[in-house]
Amino acid sequence: MAVQAHPTPGRTRPGRPPRRPRPERHLLPYLFVAPFFVVFGVFGLYPLLQTFWVSLHDWDRLAGQGAWVGFDNFTRLLEDSDFYTATFNTLSIFVLSTVPQLLAALGLAWLLDRRLRARSAWRALILVPQYVSVVAVALVFSQLFGRDFGIVNWVLENLGVIGAPVDWTADTWSSHLAISFMVMWRWTGYNALIFLAAMQAVPRDLYESAQIDGASRFLTFRKVTLPAIRPTIVFTVVISTIGGLQLFAEPFLFDQQGNAEGGAEHQFQTLTLMLYKYGFINNDAGYASAVSWVLFLVIAVVAAVNFLLARRSERR
Amino acid sequence: MAVTAPTRPSAVRADRRRSGPRTAARRGPHRLDGAGPVAYALLAAITAASVFPLYWSFVVASHDDNSVLAGTTPPLVPGGHLIENIQRVFELSAFWQALGNSLIVASTTAVSNVLLSSLAGFAFAKLRFPGRNALLVCVVVTVMVPTQLGIIPLYMLVTDMGMYGRLSALIVPALVSAVGVFWMRQAIEENIPDELIEAARMDGAGLLRTYWHVVVPGVRTTATVLGMFTFMFAWNDYFWPLIALPPENGTVQIALNQLAAGYYTDYTLMLAGVVVSVLPVLAVFTVLARRIVSGVMAGAVKG
Numbered sequence: 001m002a003v004q005a006h007p008t009p010g011r012t013r014p015g016r017p018p019r020r021p022r023p024e025r026h027l028l029p030y031l032f033v034a035p036f037f038v039v040f041g042v043f044g045l046y047p048l049l050q051t052f053w054v055s056l057h058d059w060d061r062l063a064g065q066g067a068w069v070g071f072d073n074f075t076r077l078l079e080d081s082d083f084y085t086a087t088f089n090t091l092s093i094f095v096l097s098t099v100p101q102l103l104a105a106l107g108l109a110w111l112l113d114r115r116l117r118a119r120s121a122w123r124a125l126i127l128v129p130q131y132v133s134v135v136a137v138a139l140v141f142s143q144l145f146g147r148d149f150g151i152v153n154w155v156l157e158n159l160g161v162i163g164a165p166v167d168w169t170a171d172t173w174s175s176h177l178a179i180s181f182m183v184m185w186r187w188t189g190y191n192a193l194i195f196l197a198a199m200q201a202v203p204r205d206l207y208e209s210a211q212i213d214g215a216s217r218f219l220t221f222r223k224v225t226l227p228a229i230r231p232t233i234v235f236t237v238v239i240s241t242i243g244g245l246q247l248f249a250e251p252f253l254f255d256q257q258g259n260a261e262g263g264a265e266h267q268f269q270t271l272t273l274m275l276y277k278y279g280f281i282n283n284d285a286g287y288a289s290a291v292s293w294v295l296f297l298v299i300a301v302v303a304a305v306n307f308l309l310a311r312r313s314e315r316r
Numbered sequence: 317m318a319v320t321a322p323t324r325p326s327a328v329r330a331d332r333r334r335s336g337p338r339t340a341a342r343r344g345p346h347r348l349d350g351a352g353p354v355a356y357a358l359l360a361a362i363t364a365a366s367v368f369p370l371y372w373s374f375v376v377a378s379h380d381d382n383s384v385l386a387g388t389t390p391p392l393v394p395g396g397h398l399i400e401n402i403q404r405v406f407e408l409s410a411f412w413q414a415l416g417n418s419l420i421v422a423s424t425t426a427v428s429n430v431l432l433s434s435l436a437g438f439a440f441a442k443l444r445f446p447g448r449n450a451l452l453v454c455v456v457v458t459v460m461v462p463t464q465l466g467i468i469p470l471y472m473l474v475t476d477m478g479m480y481g482r483l484s485a486l487i488v489p490a491l492v493s494a495v496g497v498f499w500m501r502q503a504i505e506e507n508i509p510d511e512l513i514e515a516a517r518m519d520g521a522g523l524l525r526t527y528w529h530v531v532v533p534g535v536r537t538t539a540t541v542l543g544m545f546t547f548m549f550a551w552n553d554y555f556w557p558l559i560a561l562p563p564e565n566g567t568v569q570i571a572l573n574q575l576a577a578g579y580y581t582d583y584t585l586m587l588a589g590v591v592v593s594v595l596p597v598l599a600v601f602t603v604l605a606r607r608i609v610s611g612v613m614a615g616a617v618k619g
Contacts, residue, residue: 124609136590139587151390
């Protein structure tokens with residue numbers, strides 16, 4: 001098992017005499033990949049596993065490890081009505097932000113896939129929100145969604161959509177919509193560029209034959225473009241799921257209380273807010289770790305469901 | 317989330333194809349119609365929506381006090397007090413210190429991510445060693461692991477190591493990432509022919525020399541995009557700095573939120589802070605826009 005730079009992967013060259021490996025080559029490749037595994041092992045994997053250990057204890061964040069309580073933290077969680085509210089909020093905000101976002105990104109990519117003047121400029125401009133920090137987004141949108149002087153209410157009132165100003169933070173649906181809007185604003189352009197990259201790889205002759213067959217633009221999109229970029233769609237769906245279910249800063253900063261309650265009735269408290277509240281405000285690390293694990297489970301299940309759905313539609 | 321892994325082979329082909337769009341257009345019929353007025357109108361509307369919130373922050377930040385928000389119509393025209401408000405941001409908060417902290421954290425992690433990711437990427441792409449495939453699978457899987465969920469033990473660990481409150485708490489866990497390793501591996505495999513590595517070896521260069529003189533120059537563009545995304549991600553991160561640093565020695569994002577906190581929020585001040593926090597990043601990224609867009613477009617797979 002000589003360790004060596006390989007000229008042709010997966011094939012041996014019979015004509016060449018075997019090279020005696022230099023001793024340091026046995027070790028060097030491992031040294032090259034070691035930093036990643038050390039950093040990930042210590043600061044990624046270990047904390048993730050330790051979370052489970054912590055969740056089985058009474059554990060004060062400041063005082064440290066307390067008594068072993070088994071699954072008490074989990075049963076307490078299942079009896080906590082806040083937990084169900086937070087789970088519902090997390091899923092609701094996730095769906096409200098991800099579905100329209102990916103659809104909008106698809107449409108936008110479709111527009112950008114045409115021959116355009118100033119193509120690079122359009123592409124650069126739709127990426128601008130991606131450079132803006134989530135804190136800035138949350139602060140600015142909290143103002144735009146303000147009850148008394150917010151632009152959103154002003155526009156909606158002038159269009160006659162609403163009769164009286166909406167207090168966006170006050171209700172479940174209005175707060176979920178506002179938060180989803182922040183997420184959409186930040187990520188739509190980014191996803192559009194990913195889709196665009198995939199669209200540009202679709203073989204030209206597919207479009208040409210569709211054109212010859214007289215297929216409409218929309219039909220071509222549905223029958224040619226969409227199937228061809230399906231792997232990319234699956235990829236973005238999985239990534240958006242992982243990100244979307246962990247939302248923290250948007251709901252945390254939406255009401256400026258800084259208490260991670262997510263409004264007076266927890267109407268926009270997500271699971272990550274709950275994790276933060278118990279872990280870092282109440283210092284109940286055991287309970288917060290139980291929330292972590294349940295959140296992990298929710299993410300895994302939703303990601304798997306998404307993946308299977310996408311795979312199934314692929315076969316159709 | 318910012319640095320998204322980019323694994324699709326289709327993206328590689330996309331990049332190759334883009335190298336000759338004009339020639340492609342000259343051959344035969346166009347594969348898609350050109351854009352009509354409706355398409356341009358839609359694009360203009362979407363672009364306006366992308367830029368408007370920033371423009372609006374700039375407008376409010378350039379007025380003298382909150383009364384600008386209390387009018388019957390929202391403010392849409394800049395006032396003349398932007399510089400003054402920015403000065404107040406620096407007077408009333410430790411914004412210089414926060415900017416410095418962010419700059420140190422973001423640039424250190426960017427440089428180390430580029431170096432360590434390309435080193436590991438080189439090993440995965442071009443060296444053969446026992447266990448390589450298994451280790452590579454580990455890297456791919458960890459891209460999907462939401463590390464945020466281990467945040468409480470991570471906090472305890474960092475505290476035990478004496479890093480709480482120090483910038484090292486932000487830097488050390490972020491020195492290298494799975495996404496970076498994976499990105500660089502793709503780029504090295506795509507861009508560096510095996511013959512080149514072989515030739516360097518024939519000339520008697522060791523692996524480190526080969527890495528530095530052959531691999532690094534060969535993937536400079538991808539490395540730059542990875543560095544910029546890492547920088548942006550570190551600059552914009554909020555959750556971990558909120559936990560790992562005390563508020564009085566925070567990053568820009570923490571300072572920004574503090575400007576907004578309190579019983580009475582001075583919106584012109586807060587949004588001036590937003591402008592200060594966004595402008596440096598926006599300026600750099602506007603200059604480099606073309607390169608970044610092609611980086612995202614290609615999944616940064618190819619330089």
